[in-house]
Amino acid sequence: MAQTETPTRLEALKEATKVADNITRLIPYRPGKPVAEVERELGITGIIKLASNENSLGPSPKALTAIHDYASKMHVYPDASSFELRNALSAHLNVSPDTLVLGNGSDDIIHLLGVTFLEEGDEVIQAYPSFVRYEAAAILNNAPCHLVPLTSDWVHDLDAMAERINKNTRLIFITNPNNPTGTIVSAEALKRFIAKVPERVLVVIDEAYYEYAAPAPEYADTLDYVRAGENVVVLRTFSKIYGLAGLRVGYGVMRPDIANWLHQTREPFNLNLMAQVSAVAALADTEHLSKTVEMNEAGKTEFYRVLEELGLEYVPTYGNFIWFDTGKESPAVFQALLREGVIVRTGDVFGAPTYLRVTVGTQAENTKFLNALRKVLSSL
Numbered sequence: 001m002a003q004t005e006t007p008t009r010l011e012a013l014k015e016a017t018k019v020a021d022n023i024t025r026l027i028p029y030r031p032g033k034p035v036a037e038v039e040r041e042l043g044i045t046g047i048i049k050l051a052s053n054e055n056s057l058g059p060s061p062k063a064l065t066a067i068h069d070y071a072s073k074m075h076v077y078p079d080a081s082s083f084e085l086r087n088a089l090s091a092h093l094n095v096s097p098d099t100l101v102l103g104n105g106s107d108d109i110i111h112l113l114g115v116t117f118l119e120e121g122d123e124v125i126q127a128y129p130s131f132v133r134y135e136a137a138a139i140l141n142n143a144p145c146h147l148v149p150l151t152s153d154w155v156h157d158l159d160a161m162a163e164r165i166n167k168n169t170r171l172i173f174i175t176n177p178n179n180p181t182g183t184i185v186s187a188e189a190l191k192r193f194i195a196k197v198p199e200r201v202l203v204v205i206d207e208a209y210y211e212y213a214a215p216a217p218e219y220a221d222t223l224d225y226v227r228a229g230e231n232v233v234v235l236r237t238f239s240k241i242y243g244l245a246g247l248r249v250g251y252g253v254m255r256p257d258i259a260n261w262l263h264q265t266r267e268p269f270n271l272n273l274m275a276q277v278s279a280v281a282a283l284a285d286t287e288h289l290s291k292t293v294e295m296n297e298a299g300k301t302e303f304y305r306v307l308e309e310l311g312l313e314y315v316p317t318y319g320n321f322i323w324f325d326t327g328k329e330s331p332a333v334f335q336a337l338l339r340e341g342v343i344v345r346t347g348d349v350f351g352a353p354t355y356l357r358v359t360v361g362t363q364a365e366n367t368k369f370l371n372a373l374r375k376v377l378s379s380l
């Protein structure tokens, strides 16, 4: 192999690594920087990350115990059908196990929906700003993705989305609550929208923050659409309130015939052993869940109070993060907050250059962030 390479050989090597145009258009996901990396760069410690809407209370202690109990079994392949977790979810949600598809995070289900149902010529509709992985699934499968701007109140514009439907539309994504804005569409509005969608279209409702929003009376119970046999796929995850983001567990609930196609496409072992056993344990830990909701409600109140005091416009949230206008360029605010030891998300990447999205954390984290924000905004 150590011979000098002739141009023709180089050309031949390049030929072998050529990719389709759509692959060149994929943009790698930009995750929030890991705490350890920022600490190394800035030479400070004690940095907190309020950038990815994780559960600041950590995982359920029951999930930790389950992982400890199963650690000695990690030489064995996991159950490819995730039997225990599927049954636990089936009972928890009151749906049949054959309506459930589990994934390596709900990102995996989004990917599978794209690979399974999109062919060249098909089109996708999603809101903007919203979650970025839907468009990635569209690009990967050569399907144009129409981004429909949110209303001026940062809510999905379902009328505009309905107008975007044409004969090629195949998948529509609704993020409820929406990320990064924390807004929801009401049960009534969603019902009117679904009634307008032609039967050959799949409506995917991403409920990554379901457990935070569920107590609100205006929040839709979308599993009813699945139970009624509609072309509706509901996505949920263990990454957010359940505190298992690092293990990757998400799921979709859908009509069994839709689920069967995804089972046909998915990798056989797309849920690892630790993911399966910890999710079963976390699901049963209602105490950890209510503690988290309580922490979030208290945190929201504190955020609102300080944001109002600072005269900043914010969007009331149905999730565990707050979208607000700093009135200054968000990358500058971000850098200044970083030096104060807090990692957040900037709005510029979502087309809102003066906004930030900040996760509601523990009381100590919230205080640290809000004090840093006060200080930073008075000096910028």
Ligand SMILES: *Cc1c(COP(=O)(O)O)cnc(C)c1O
Pocket: 104, 105, 106, 107, 108, 131, 175, 178, 179, 206, 208, 236, 237, 238, 239, 240, 245, 248, 249, 250
């Ligand atoms: C966090 C998030 C997800 C991803 O969840 P995973 O299960 O970790 O892949 C999906 N959708 C939205 C809107 C999210 O905010």
